[in-house]
Amino acid sequence: MIPLKRRKVSLPVNQQNDTCKFPHVSIFILERKMGASRRAFLTRLGRSKGFLIEEIYSSSITHVVSENNSGDEVQAWLGNQTGQDTSSSVHLLDIRWFTESMDAGQPVIIQDRHILKVKPKPDGDHTAMLLKSYACQRRTPLKHHNSFLTEALEILAQNAEYNDNEGRSVAFRRAASVLKALPRRVRSMEDLRCLPCLGDHSQRVIKEILEDGSSREVESTRQSEQYQAMKALTGIFGVGVRTADRWFREGLRSPDDLIRTGQQLNRAQQAGVQYYDDLQKPVTMAEADVISDIVEKAVHSVLPGAEIQLMGGFRRGKEFGHDVDFIIKTFESGQEDVILAAVIQRFKSQNILLYSDLQESTFDLRQLPTHRFEAMDHFSKCFLIVKLKREPEPDSGAGRDWRAVRVDLLAPPLERFAYALLGWTGSTLFERDLRRFARLERGKLLDNHALYDKATNSFLSADTEEDIFAHLGLEYIEPRQRNA
């Protein structure tokens, strides 16, 4: 700050605005970076030529003149003086306009080169300020404006997961998720101001993509042998990161390598390798509809009153999925423990069952709440591979008229239905943040089974997902907006 003494250089009375020839041009000369004596000189010069020059900034000023300041600096100074956004009401001009006007003996027409450029406020600013830091507080549509950034960040997230670095993986996923919730395409780093969850590393990647069109780290990851092999190996049903990593270290790269080297595979992995090509092909919404019918008929043949509902990605509006997830709603206690075995039996008799892994319920409310958040839930469920009828492919000769599809069925007790549905609808990051939000912001423990209030040591009952959001004091987010 300039000391007060120097700032208040008053002008002799006889030099004030008494001979003003251009009353519609009211000039304020900014002392910042110019100094008091130069300002006083310019003021005297201007007034001697009949210009109206004010010493104090006020709303009557039409032209602000400054030297060696950027438009943003002048804007900021004015904002501080007036507490308002003055950008549209005054001309912010470089000293050149003033000196040219002095030479001309009158205010010259304002040319582009006279105007100090002020960066426009980023469009996203308003919404950016409002973006909340938990994914469960945001609406995240499936189709968004920033896939050119989120796909890159998700490659790094995936790679971190392959390297058993969960913290790093979640950080990249959070950053990607925030960009998915933005209402516009990100065009500059400025658009990211005030956004939560964007760490240094993610910002570096985004900056590089904005400036160069791609990120070297992302591209080299995408091309790396480890990334590609881990993707192929974890893409096998029944194979997790640990197993894939062990195989990778042993020099194996693909499902073919597993067969060729005669690797010991468990039952799931055998099916995973056997149906690898089919299971790699995304399941379409149309196929999910056909499977819905098959599952519904099977369920109704056993329990006519039971209902089925899609969960997972298809419930969030995805057009493709890696599997199809269903929840079965039974209305009498105990039915949830028999329905899945009966459905599996029916699929067998229809000759459409290729693989099944039935997990009986181990649910017991007395063992809750659990503090292990990523633990599998205890409901009756089955992981299946079924045959789906299709037209044989023309080039596959006498090829089979079906393809293999992964189907998951979940059968929770009725009073747990809402929690199970919410937990299995995803996305995974949305679920993670729901739990984190419940714990850190509300002192409650949430999982696929229940919501537990630590303050009252009690479980909160819920008939619908809306009830659960309400218990958490969260705005309800519809499934299609949970694509975090």
Ligand code: UTP
């Ligand atoms: P999915 O793995 O099926 O993912 O799990 P998705 O979102 O449907 O996507 P794609 O298209 O199939 O790849 C769906 C949700 O169910 C939860 C997951 O955490 C995810 O949020 N889930 C899955 C469980 O809670 N427990 C399980 O045993 C399996």
Ligand code: MN
């Ligand atoms: Mn799914």
